[in-house]
Amino acid sequence: MFLKVQLPWNVIIPAENLDAKGLLLQRSIIIRLLEDFAARKATKDLGYYLAVTTLESIGEGRVRQQTGDVMFPVVFSGITFKLYRGEILEGVVHKVLKHGVFLRCGPVENIYLSHLKMPGYSYMPGENPVFNDKVSRIEKDIVVRFIVIGTKWLEAEREFQALVSLEGHYLGPVS
Amino acid sequence: MSGEEEENAAELKIGDEFLKAKCLMNCEVALILEHKYEQLQQMSDDAGNHVSQVFEKSQQYVKRFSRYKNPDAVRQVREILSRYQLAEFELCVLGNLCPETVEEAIAMVPSIKTKGRAHDDEAIEKMLNDLSLIKKFE
Numbered sequence: 519m520f521l522k523v524q525l526p527w528n529v530i531i532p533a534e535n536l537d538a539k540g541l542l543l544q545r546s547i548i549i550r551l552l553e554d555f556a557a558r559k560a561t562k563d564l565g566y567y568l569a570v571t572t573l574e575s576i577g578e579g580r581v582r583q584q585t586g587d588v589m590f591p592v593v594f595s596g597i598t599f600k601l602y603r604g605e606i607l608e609g610v611v612h613k614v615l616k617h618g619v620f621l622r623c624g625p626v627e628n629i630y631l632s633h634l635k636m637p638g639y640s641y642m643p644g645e646n647p648v649f650n651d652k653v654s655r656i657e658k659d660i661v662v663r664f665i666v667i668g669t670k671w672l673e674a675e676r677e678f679q680a681l682v683s684l685e686g687h688y689l690g691p692v693s
Numbered sequence: 694m695s696g697e698e699e700e701n702a703a704e705l706k707i708g709d710e711f712l713k714a715k716c717l718m719n720c721e722v723a724l725i726l727e728h729k730y731e732q733l734q735q736m737s738d739d740a741g742n743h744v745s746q747v748f749e750k751s752q753q754y755v756k757r758f759s760r761y762k763n764p765d766a767v768r769q770v771r772e773i774l775s776r777y778q779l780a781e782f783e784l785c786v787l788g789n790l791c792p793e794t795v796e797e798a799i800a801m802v803p804s805i806k807t808k809g810r811a812h813d814d815e816a817i818e819k820m821l822n823d824l825s826l827i828k829k830f831e
Contacts, residue, residue, distance in 0.1 A: 519702075519785060520722045520755075522715040549736075556745040566747045568722075569729045597722060599751060604702035606786060606801050608758055624754045625747040663790070666702070687800040688792070 519605060520624075521598045523564055524574065526591065527551060531579070533586040547576060547590055555596065560678070562671040565600025566625045599624045601669050601680050608663045608692060609682075611656060614647040619656060621664070621682065628679040631664060635683035654691045661692045705780055705804040716781040718788040720759035720767045726752045760791045766831045773823045777816065779805065791824060 529550045536543070552570055560566040577591040601607070601623070609623030618632040633641060639649040639656060648657035656662060664682040671678055684690050700706055717725075730752065733744060744752075761767050774784045783802045792798040795817045799806050805817070 519782060520717040520719070522717055556748075559745070559747060566751070567745075568748055568751050569726060571725060571729070597717060597725065599747075602702035602707050602782075603700045604704065604706075606703075606790065608790070610757075622750075622754075625750040627750075688797050 519600060519602060520568075521564065521600060522571070522595060523598055524593065524595050525564075526593050527554070529554065529590045529592055530582070530587050531590065533588075536588060544576065547592065548573060551592060551594065559676045560598075561676075562673075564598040565678070566598060568597040568599060568625070570594050570596045599626075601626060601629075601666050601678060603666050603668060605666045606663065606686075606689070607666070608661055611658055611660045611662060614649070614656075614658055616641055616643070616647075619649065619662075621662060626678055626680065628677065629664075629682055630680070631662070631682050631684065635667070635681075635685060637685060639684075656691055663689050663692050665689060702782065703803045704807065705782065707782060714781065716785040718759075718767075718770070718785045719755040720761045720788070721771070722751070723755040723759045723762075724764055724767060726755060758789065760789070761827065761831060763831050766827050769827050770824060773827070774820065777820050787820075787824075791828075792821065793825075795821065 529547050531543075531546055531550060535546050551573070555567055555570055558567050572595045574593040574595060579588040579590045581588050607623055609621035609629055611619050612622050612627070613620040616633075618630055618634075618636075620627070621629040621631060623629055633639065633649065636649055636656065638651040640651070642648050642650055646657060648655050662684070664684055665686055666680055667683045668681040669678055670680070700708065726748065729748075730744065761770055770788050771784075774788055779787070783805055786802050787798060790801050792801050795814045798817050798821060
């Protein structure tokens with residue numbers, strides 16, 4: 519699910535950029551915010567950080583004693599993406615293995631659909647391996663509608679993994 | 694989120710702070726990211742601004758998975774769904790998956806039928822009909 523969030527943030531402007539005044543300073547703050555935001559990538563609470571949409575406010579700068587940098591407290595609105603347990607979404611198969619497939623959904627690459635969670639499907643090995651049931655195929659580049667049964671936050675990599683399932687009505691490959 | 698209640702979007706148990714957060718449909722995000730992308734291109738002389746991996750992958754995704762492309766249609770979808778006393782989360786799942794029948798809608802968003810809420814089948818059917826009309830005239 520894509521979320522619109524409002525966040526406080528501390529933007530640090532190095533001393534040498536502080537000659538700029540007014541609009542140029544504001545531009546430096548915005549650029550710095552965008553860089554920090556992109557570098558953050560994701561957090562456990564809000565999910566993946568996509569984009570800053572509006573800068574709501576810039577507070578008064580405070581000089582940091584040791585470095586001479588100035589810290590500006592800002593508030594901005596942005597978009598994030600997070601997977602919720604129990605949520606139903608659509609994604610694309612990007613890898614097929616004997617025991618299941620990996621899906622891509624939004625910015626998340628590590629979404630695993632186990633064979634055990636594909637009722638009625640059997641694995642067919644080959645150059646283009648596929649899971650078949652009587653009427654449909656699950657193979658690379660197919661769109662699948664699934665339900666999220668669990669998510670995991672990986673602190674070191676700053677990303678999420680998810681386990682999903684096709685158990686339920688109206689789930690499975692989408693034509 | 695409290696430790697006792699396990700997260701479950703199907704029952705709308707997604708944490709109090711998220712129940713009140715604004716959710717966005719894929720088609721809304723597609724329009725926003727397109728606009729952002731154009732803005733960033735214009736700023737590209739500074740600091741070598743190129744978009745993050747997260748942005749790129751997300752933009753690819755929402756472009757492919759938007760049921761509505763026209764900005765007016767996107768606005769109308771939000772407006773129509775907002776009339777039905779849905780949580781933001783529920784509204785967006787419906788706007789993203791565009792169920793065709795009442796049965797499918799309930800399967801996609803089970804919480805609309807639980808918690809003693811007054812969403813009878815007729816109301817859901819009307820909502821789905823209104824959505825499909827927007828699609829027809831997009």
